[in-house]
Amino acid sequence: MFSGNVENLTFSKPSLNKPHVLFVTSNGAGMGHITRCMAIAHSGSKDFHASFVTLSSSAEVIGQQGFEYLHFASSGTTGQPARVWNNNFYQFFNELTRKNHFDAVVFDGTWIYRGLLDILVKKPDLKLVWLRRGLWKKSASIDQLPEMEAYCAQILTPWDIGDRLDEGALSQRKTQTQVRGIVLSNGALFSRESALEELRLAPDRNYALVQLGAGNINDISDIRQKVTTAIRVQSKGSVIPVIASSPLSNHEQSDENSISIRKYPISPYLRAFDFVVSAAGYNSIHEIIKWEVPSLVIPNLxxxxxxxxxxxxxxxxxxxxxxALSDNEIDTSIGALLGWSGNRVQSTKQVAGYLKFIDNGNEAARAISETIRL
Incomplete structure (x- = not known):
């Protein structure tokens, strides 16, 4: 049920007596859990040694970022009932903690798995940090939260641009500590010329990036087709839609109106594009803010x-x-964005003001280090 780039469940030992932090991520519909944790792991590399356990089918990207990882197949992947899967996860994690010493476990996911909580009962000195994204829907159940929170040494919630409008299920909870918004960034953006060269796109054309997700929540092919058609038609072919295929997708997500690329992370290449059409997931939105890219956002309801x-x-x-939520709103918004095509003016004052609330995981990494020292 597990695989990865380490043998015999044994991670490399930290050097220079650094604490060992194990990041555990759930099997989300997108790349948010893995991406946030890798950003923190990179930012905290001077203070702690990071290893990963993930349920995500895109586990290989962790190795590509230079980290050791183990992939444990999720309940959905295996088809096992929750009770059976949690027992298997407990046995796996029990063996993992027997062979490795961890100073803290950082869990990024909506619900902490019973198998992990049972390990914490057995190992009370192992500190658990819950990295819990906020902005939950009003309809989300929070009945299990008090029990899960009781196991945590710290609960960290990254800043979200939606916080100021949040009236959801978590909006009144005071158990978490907010840290700056988290964006994975290993350096500056490529110039437009370099980004186009890296992506093998012709330098004499204009492009719009379309990243609506992997389609794991619901079928997005129709809306993607509407977007790419609108870009082609309204620009009279002068702007080419480029579909970013998710690492979670098993096939290229192209159509007759577009071309497809597969890059992770995509953010270093954003200057290749005049604008972005994106879903409203945490990562995508905050990359748009950080890198000041004109955008049409189509939320997945x-x-x-x-x-x-x-x-x-x-x-x-x-x-x-x-x-946009309707076809008419998509057409109108794309028409407005095409007016910006190729024109990299500064962001509006409102959006530019949010940049101070976002970093590369530095504040979260410091909070984890402080929790370990307590």
Whole structure:
């Protein structure tokens, strides 16, 4: 049930007596859990040694970022009932903690797995940090939260642009500590010329990036087709839609109106594009803010707990950032964005003001280090 780039469940030992932090991520619909944790792991590399356990089918990207990892197949992947899967996860984690010493476990996911909680009962000195994204829908159940929170040495919630409009299930909870918003960034963006060269795109053309997700929550092929058609038709072919295929997708997500690329992370290449059409997941929205890219955001209303509509509404300024739910709104917004095509003006004052609330995981890494020292 597990695989990875380490043998015999044994991670490398930290050098220079650094603490060993194990990041555990759930099997989310997108790349948010893995991406946040890798950003923190990179930022905290001077203070702690990071290893990973993930349920995500895109586990290989962790190794590509230079970390050791183990992939444990999720309940959905194996088809096992929750009780059976949690027992297997407990046995796996029990053996993992027998062979390795961890100073803290950082869990990024909506619900902490029973198998992990049972390990914490057995190993009370192992500190658990819950990295819990906020902005839950009003309809999300929080009945299990008090029990799970009782196991945590710290609960960290990254800043979200949607916080100012948040009226959801977590909005009144005071158990978490907020840290700056987290974006994975190993350096500056490529110049437009370098980004186009890296992506093998012709330098004499204009492009729009379309990243609507892997389609794991619901079928997005129709809406993607509407977007790419609108870009082609309204630009009269002068702007080419480029579909970013998710690492979670098993096939290229292209159509007759577009070309497809597969890059992770995509953010270093954003200067290749005149604008972005994106879902309203946490990572995508905060990359748009950090790198000041004009955007059309189409929230996925079928996400289980994530309130993507509120996040999209918070970003929308009707100048360079638009949100759409209907075909007419998509057409109107793309028409407005095409007016910006190739024109890299500064962000609106409203959106630019949010940059101070975002970092590369530095504040979260410091909070984890402080928790270990307690």
């Amino acid at each position: 079928n996400a289980s707990t994530d309130d993507q509509k509120t996040r999209a509404d918070a970003l929308c300024d009707d100048i360079k950032h638009f949100t």
